[in-house]
Amino acid sequence: MTENLGRRTLLQAAFAAPVVAGLSTSEAAADQNRTGTRFTIAVMPDTQYLLDEGGSDPEPVRESLRALVQRRREANIVFLAHLGDVTEHGTEREMRTADDVFRTIDGALPYSVLAGNHDVPGRTDDQRGPTPYLSTFGPQRFRRMRTYGGSSPDGYNSFHTISAGGRQWLLLALDWRLSAAGFQWAQQVLDRHKNLPTILTTHELVTADGGSQAVLSQYGQGLWDKLIRRNDQIFLTLNGHYWPSGRTTLTNDHGNPVHLHLTNYQDRYYGGAGMIRFYTFDMVRNVIDVETFSPWLLGRRDRTPLETENSALTGDADRFSVEIDFRRRFAGFAPPVLPRPRPASAVLVRGTVAYWRFDAEGLSDGKAVKPGSVARDLTGNGNDLTVQYLHSSTPDVLTWSQDHHDNQPAHASLTFAGGKQPDRGAILRAGNTAPINSMRFESGYTIETFIRLPAPFEGDHAFMGILSWEGRSGDAGKSSGWSPEEPTCSLNVSGERFLQFVVYPVPVDDDPTSWSHAIPIGRWTHVAVVNDGRRTVMYVDGAKIARNAAAESTGISTLGKPFVIGATQFALRYGHGFYGSVGDTRIVARALRPGEFLTRQ
Structure with missing residues (x-):
């Protein structure tokens, strides 16, 4: 993705409720109190x-x-x-x-x-x-x-x-x-x-x-x-x-x-x-x-x-x-009691079309994941992903880890070491004939993943891709967006660490885009993009973000090209890859409620 934002210039907004010592707390604080946090x-x-x-x-x-x-x-x-x-x-x-x-x-x-x-x-x-x-x-x-x-x-x-x-x-x-x-x-x-x-x-x-x-x-x-x-x-x-x-x-x-x-x-x-x-x-x-x-x-x-x-x-x-x-x-005297891993069968909810996780036997923290390694689609629908290194990347560009979000079903993740100058990275790419490549989700969809940005967060990683479908939006007949060279659907991270979900719907020439707040570094974050067939809402750690696109959005204008985790194309070329960790990722062909997300125990 290019760094020229054009009409997608990021707008930042924040508010804070005043606190007066000894006086009444806000409703939000009262709600949080009731949750016991x-x-x-x-x-x-x-x-x-x-x-x-x-x-x-x-x-x-x-x-x-x-x-x-x-x-x-x-x-x-x-x-x-x-x-x-x-x-x-x-x-x-x-x-x-x-x-x-x-x-x-x-x-x-x-x-x-x-x-x-x-x-x-x-x-x-x-x-x-x-x-x-x-x-x-x-x-x-x-x-x-x-x-x-x-x-x-x-x-x-x-x-x-x-x-x-x-x-x-x-x-x-x-x-x-x-x-x-x-x-x-x-x-x-x-x-x-x-x-x-x-x-x-x-x-x-x-x-x-x-x-x-x-x-x-x-x-x-x-x-x-x-x-x-x-x-x-x-x-x-x-x-x-x-x-x-x-x-x-x-x-x-x-x-x-x-x-x-x-x-x-x-x-x-x-x-x-x-x-x-x-x-x-x-x-x-x-x-x-x-x-x-x-x-x-x-x-x-x-x-x-x-x-x-x-x-x-x-x-x-x-x-x-x-x-x-x-x-x-x-941790030294009271280590946390974490939820046990959950089998894939426990999270294959109705409408699941693809589910990838990275737990495997025989791997150790920091072990390089070699090109040609396969992450199976545990739905059995044939959307397996194969590891590829980008450009002249070395094996340290993709490694395996036991690190994971507390509520992630699988207790494992992949660490991507993508970067610029020179472009480097790794991707997990669906096969050319995988069903996920052509699905248009016109009745709605939910895309979920777990990500973690490293701390410290070093270097320029503006608009690195987390997941996407390959291809040009221009080839899908879309011209009203930022550029016809960008793909038809992608989840990215901006230079300010804002999540950007951009999609070109099926029936209209438009690119409704959602922007999150700046996501934290050094901490696992659950991201869910939910579309009900009309509009898209992004959730971060189960909370709805503010800047969801108001425009109507039905389906994804896929072109039959591979789905990918780890980078986003521009002009049919991959630049730098993702810099951070990715955990379980699931795509469901319907809108899920927050209580149905992968984080639910």
């Missing part, structure tokens, strides 16, 4: 200045807890972690107030409350014995919660298991000072839950020096050395105690990052005003979005400038995102 763990740091018998106001804390209950479904809040220093002095009177305040969420939302140095005698560790804190927030308070897993014998340390985002998570709520027995208990909990990603909460761990960059405190260094760095499953730690807030990332003994966050706002207006932090896990985007706000202040009418300033915080340590490839980060 997004969930929120709420965090409340030091509330001691608001629960002080010497004179304070517990209402901001109570209002924040009310807000969590009100928003628990909308934001998919699955847990609240308090980071200690609930009260200023840890007296029975203050703990009675704290008890009353936390009854706001009892039975509505599971939570943990650990001891800070103001809740218990500050010079003691978790072997200190009975305290008003333990009477209020000991094991007896949490036993009825569905997340509660148990406490240490002393009662000052506990753990919870949280089901969210399609998996279970462990949350450790550790005392302000661990004894040797406390460390032993924590390690035993981790050992009993070796496959659970773990969030460790405690009162003191890291401190910040006035900027957003945090460092381990003296006690925190010991906690890091004795527990955190040794246990790969701990990926996130949360603590209060110090201010201002800050964060850092350290590397554990397994070579993986651990994110350590300090959050505390007691130094700010109104003792922190019941500040809440949301950690919203997005399992699709591989990110944890963090936002900090005061529901109490946001709910006030006619806020003063000072109240407005403190209602939602947007500093580097208060509102940020943590990018984390959950699968890769957790």
Whole structure:
């Protein structure tokens, strides 16, 4: 394909829904929450200045807890972690107030409350014995919660298991000072839950020096050395105690990052005003979005400038995102359980005219696929594809791999190393008399494939072909398109990594073209082009794209020339071939619904 786009100049459009901390989420976010791919763990740091018998106001804390209950479904809040220093002095009177305040969420939302140095005698560790804190927030308070897993014998340390985002998570709520027995208990909990990603909460761990960059405190260094760095499953730690807030990332003994966050706002207006932090896990985007706000202040009418300033915080340590490839980060202790391969018979739906997959015995990753190798059409319709190298390409231009999309029926793919200057590549080409060459699909069709662009995506690969039918559109009597030299149907990738599906229908002289968004690199993508006999719709990973051609489109003006995977002709000549991987590919002579795609389990 030539690089001169002519009238097919690409138009890019994007939109983003504004997000206001602490306010309502969009319908799209609510929909995603319901699918279980997004969930929120709420965090409340030091509330001691608001629960002080010497004179304070517990209402901001109570209002924040009310807000969590009100928003628990909308934001998919699955847990609240308090980071200690609930009260200023840890007296029975203050703990009675704290008890009353936390009854706001009892039975509505599971939570943990650990001891800070103001809740218990500050010079003691978790072997200190009975305290008003333990009477209020000991094991007896949490036993009825569905997340509660148990406490240490002393009662000052506990753990919870949280089901969210399609998996279970462990949350450790550790005392302000661990004894040797406390460390032993924590390690035993981790050992009993070796496959659970773990969030460790405690009162003191890291401190910040006035900027957003945090460092381990003296006690925190010991906690890091004795527990955190040794246990790969701990990926996130949360603590209060110090201010201002800050964060850092350290590397554990397994070579993986651990994110350590300090959050505390007691130094700010109104003792922190019941500040809440949301950690919203997005399992699709591989990110944890963090936002900090005061529901109490946001709910006030006619806020003063000072109240407005403190209602939602947007500093580097208060509102940020943590990018984390959950699968890769957790692979060492919780490798993903992938769907098993499915036999061809399971995906040969009614109307399937061709189905190719590349699983084979005796091949190893990186093994060259030689010219003359055959990919059988598993429908038995005779649309077998034969490997050909383009121009003077060497064997590394086409190799076999076990890599595949998670939901692909076959657990294998082909890696194409096509490129320009000089043109190189490989194709899988149907025989000259294969039935697929002449089929016109006037009642509709679905073309599906799995592709992966390499990361990094290097070089100029503009308008490389993924699949196509050979021939010239001009020979089919079509002249209104971009060029009579292009084929009658092809799926390509532009220089911006947009998918382009262009087809010349049977009854009209037109070339309806669909354009996707820029597809990602380093990640498998499922592509489906669906035509119902009148119009064509492209789906990427099961989602309909925006820029589908509005023009009517019936059938494909095939010329009886071979169908090909791996490149697109121009002027009856192949230039450069595809650069990336291709997995299972299927063509069905009818429009399929997304629930019928190859990705369906």
